[in-house]
Amino acid sequence: SRHPRRRALSLVFALAALLGGFGVWALYGSNWLLVERVSVSGNEVLTEKQVRDAAGIPVGTPLLSVDRTAAERRLKARLPRLDNIDVVRAWPHGIGLKVIERKPELVMKRDGNFVEVDDEGVRFAVVPKQPKGVPLLAMEVKRSASLRHFGSARLRREAVDVADSLPESVARDTRTVRVRSYDSVTLELTGGRTVLWGSGEQGAAKAKSLTALMKAAKGAEHFDVSVPSAPAASGS
Structure with missing residues (x-):
């Protein structure tokens, strides 16, 4: 009785090997997959x-x-x-x-083209035209101690954080985000208006303060929310 059992097991193993070989051939060697x-x-x-x-x-x-x-x-x-x-x-x-x-949050000018910067401050592409609705990032930090301390990548992220914090109505009107140091970010809006934002910290508080300030001083041209608890407006 043992011999038939052995023959049966051998047949099973042989069949398994055959099927396994067929499976490998079907996956790698045939025209099926x-x-x-x-x-x-x-x-x-x-x-x-x-x-x-x-x-x-x-x-x-x-x-x-x-x-x-x-x-x-x-x-x-x-x-x-x-x-x-x-x-x-x-x-x-x-x-x-x-x-x-990646989506461009800001763009930087370079040799007549525009470098796209994403929401992490990463420069990822060069395009011949400024994408519609994407503000210009002007980095003026060559002589700033902030550049040595933080590095250009961190300062770009700071600028992006500011752009992301803006109230929608202000974001639509923003043409340039100008960075002079970590603590000096200024927005240039349509109509010659400017906003001194300061650093990227307290973004939500600054956005709320700017919205209220613009409603209260509709004729003003210059807004300062660098200290959101003490905003100021000037010019008309």
Whole structure:
């Protein structure tokens, strides 16, 4: 009785090995599960071709052998505009590139072009025209002790924090965010109006104070909310 049992077990193992080999061949060696398309979603400024080319996933590659982590690294390195990337397999024949692009909060002038700065103060792209509704960031900190102490990246983040704190009505009218030091950020608005904001600290209190001040002094041109508990307005 043992011999038939052994033969049965041998048959089971042989069948398992055969199926295992078939499975490996089906996944890696056959034409059944090859990449036939690479789709892109979430892109707004970048074209689908730019994203596909940067990912470097060739059509015809076995789907299971696609190194998603490596593709994500290539996308990050080649397309700094991308903030978040997810490479997914779409069985049986697709790869999906799901991306989120960085949004410009401010722009900086450079050699006739504009450098886009995101909500973390990261410079991520150069464009020929200033994006509509995005204020200019003017960094005037070359001789400032703040530059040595904080560094330019931190000062850019400070400027972005100020822009993010603005009341919606003020944000719409803001044309330039001028940074002279960590404690000296000034907004230049339409109509020649200015706002001395100070540092990026106490943003919510300063926004509330500025809204009230602008309502109370409608003809004023210059507003100071650097100390939100003691705002001031001047000029007419």
